[in-house]
Amino acid sequence: MRYRYFPGCTLKGQAKSMEDTTLAAAKAMGIELEELSEWQCCGAVYPLYEDELISLLSPVRTLAAAEGEPLVSLCAACHHVLKRAQELMQRNEDARKKVTDHLEVEYAGEGRVLHFLEVLRDDLGFDKLKEMVKKPLEGKKVAAYYGCLLLRPSKVMQFDDPENPTIMEDMIRALGAEVVKSPYRTECCGAYLSVTEEGVAADTVQRILDSARRAGAEILVTACPLCRYNLENCADNEGKTPIKVYYFSEILAEAMGLPSESAQDRGTKEEVPQG
Amino acid sequence: MTTETGKSRLIEDMKMHSGQDPNGCYQCGKCSAACPVSAALDLKPHQVLRYLQMGLENELAESKTPWVCASCFTCAARCPRDIDLARVMEGLRLSILRNRGGNKFGPAELTPEQLEKLPQQALVSGFRKYNK
Ligand code: SF4
Ligand code: SF4
Numbered sequence: 001m002r003y004r005y006f007p008g009c010t011l012k013g014q015a016k017s018m019e020d021t022t023l024a025a026a027k028a029m030g031i032e033l034e035e036l037s038e039w040q041c042c043g044a045v046y047p048l049y050e051d052e053l054i055s056l057l058s059p060v061r062t063l064a065a066a067e068g069e070p071l072v073s074l075c076a077a078c079h080h081v082l083k084r085a086q087e088l089m090q091r092n093e094d095a096r097k098k099v100t101d102h103l104e105v106e107y108a109g110e111g112r113v114l115h116f117l118e119v120l121r122d123d124l125g126f127d128k129l130k131e132m133v134k135k136p137l138e139g140k141k142v143a144a145y146y147g148c149l150l151l152r153p154s155k156v157m158q159f160d161d162p163e164n165p166t167i168m169e170d171m172i173r174a175l176g177a178e179v180v181k182s183p184y185r186t187e188c189c190g191a192y193l194s195v196t197e198e199g200v201a202a203d204t205v206q207r208i209l210d211s212a213r214r215a216g217a218e219i220l221v222t223a224c225p226l227c228r229y230n231l232e233n234c235a236d237n238e239g240k241t242p243i244k245v246y247y248f249s250e251i252l253a254e255a256m257g258l259p260s261e262s263a264q265d266r267g268t269k270e271e272v273p274q275g
Numbered sequence: 276m277t278t279e280t281g282k283s284r285l286i287e288d289m290k291m292h293s294g295q296d297p298n299g300c301y302q303c304g305k306c307s308a309a310c311p312v313s314a315a316l317d318l319k320p321h322q323v324l325r326y327l328q329m330g331l332e333n334e335l336a337e338s339k340t341p342w343v344c345a346s347c348f349t350c351a352a353r354c355p356r357d358i359d360l361a362r363v364m365e366g367l368r369l370s371i372l373r374n375r376g377g378n379k380f381g382p383a384e385l386t387p388e389q390l391e392k393l394p395q396q397a398l399v400s401g402f403r404k405y406n407k
Contacts, residue, residue, distance in 0.1 A: 010395045014394040014395060041399060043399065045399075047403075048359075049369045050292050051292050077400070162352055187311050191347065195385070195389065195397055195398070195401040199315075200312050204345075207311075226396045
């Protein structure tokens with residue numbers, strides 16, 4: 001299985017661990033991710049105003065660079081922007097003409113645009129993944145946190161059922177961990193409000209974490225660097241049961257017997273001498 | 276600020292560029308019930324739609340709501356009238372920035388700690404949403 005791969009800027013910076021663990025796990029599974037030779041930031045947010053064509057130049061350049069081959073990304077925001085830019089190119093001829101003429105590329109919305117989780121579900125299959133697991137995450141109580149960008153708008157993203165998704169839970173189960181479901185798993189974490197309206201983001205994050213705690217989760221997994229930042233930095237957890245937040249790829253790598261922060265955290269805990 | 280026909284320029288721009296017609300809203304309130312930041316909004320999403328129907332440009336331009344909206348798309352997912360409220364909010368942000376001027380947020384407002392810890396994605400999306 002071979003794919004073109006778009007990392008995006010956060011995966012070369014704050015979220016390097018998502019890239020490292022995914023690439024290592026993919027290699028172990030025989031999935032080839034070939035990084036595009038040239039790429040720019042996707043823009044982080046999809047422009048919702050129809051005349052904001054300038055914000056589409058970068059994602060469309062990326063889509064065209066995949067040359068019709070399946071294009072994979074890991075960051076939920078990158079995937080969201082690429083997928084929606086592709087849909088616009090398919091749907092709106094005027095926008096397509098303006099953007100592709102400006103970029104001097106040929107692109108009419110072709111090629112599969114995938115999140116890596118979709119590769120695991122649709123191309124590899126979770127049964128196959130289960131067979132490949134070397135160190136099942138037995139006894140770990142893991143909750144999925146989806147957030148917004150992978151799920152909505154569902155007509156365009158076509159990622160999973162937007163109100164009751166299962167893809168991350170299916171991965172967690174395949175890795176041998178115990179699935180914990182919390183009702184706030186599809187709620188917004190506050191996104192960029194952590195930059196401008198900290199108090200508001202503190203509230204949204206607190207609700208998500210408390211709901212996961214009530215459901216009995218020890219670990220929360222996400223595919224979004226901004227969700228992770230908010231979940232780790234915006235809420236007040238003093239005196240509450242700690243919950244660790246990891247990228248989905250970190251527990252994936254851990255279960256494949258590869259190095260990851262989640263494996264490290266678990267290692268240190270297990271090595272603490274008793275008594 | 277009005278068009279030749281006396282309508283609000285801000286609201287007409289918002290309608291044109293968001294492609295959304297506020298008159299389709301029948302005020303059921305599902306959007307406001309779904310919104311994760313409703314409590315922090317001075318105008319709840321359904322009220323924004325009502326104000327748009329009534330042409331209350333000044334009240335909308337003064338409201339905090341478009342700037343506190345996190346673009347989470349939940350309202351749009353739940354609206355029985357298929358109104359994309361995330362686009363309405365973006366439409367208001369951009370129409371206000373373009374017609375009235377003034378950026379809402381800039382790099383100077385970030386603390387050194389934020390600059391060090393925030394993921395790149397947060398900075399890019401913040402600047403994209405609040406600047407023109
Ligand atoms: S959910 Fe739709 S119809 Fe109902 S109040 Fe909100 S915008 Fe109007
Ligand atoms: S997109 Fe904005 S208004 Fe709509 S539910 Fe999300 S935060 Fe609320």
